[in-house]
Each structure stands twice: as C-alpha cells, then as structure tokens.
Amino acid sequence: MRRLLTHEGLLKSIQEQVRFARARFGKSDLIDFVVVLIGYVVSGKSTLLAFYERLARLR
Numbered sequence: 001m002r003r004l005l006t007h008e009g010l011l012k013s014i015q016e017q018v019r020f021a022r023a024r025f026g027k028s029d030l031i032d033f034v035v036v037l038i039g040y041v042v043s044g045k046s047t048l049l050a051f052y053e054r055l056a057r058l059r
Helices: 002-007 010-017 027-043 048-058
Strands: none
Touching: 002 010, 010 027, 027 048
C-alpha cells in the first residue's frame, strides 16, 4: 500500500495535509490511518462506529 501511495504521489500529499493531535506521528502511523479510511470506504458501512463494530465482531 505504501509503495502505491508513494508512486502515485498521494503519500506526500497526505503527509502535507493531514495533521494529527500527537506531535510525534511517524510514517507508519500515517499509513495505518489511511488503510483504516480505505477499509471504511470499501466496507460500505454508514459510520466509522458501524465499521469498528463490524471489525470487533470479526475478531
């Protein structure tokens, strides 16, 4: 996923535009954030809460 985002120039754009509350947020954390958002969009769930509840049931 990281290679694809880097190749498409999206990773740099996300790094420049997304700001987190934590001062020390590394690249791995950013990728985790993006992967969760992609999973949420692909899941078709109407809210993040519904998405996380579905994930919890899969565990």
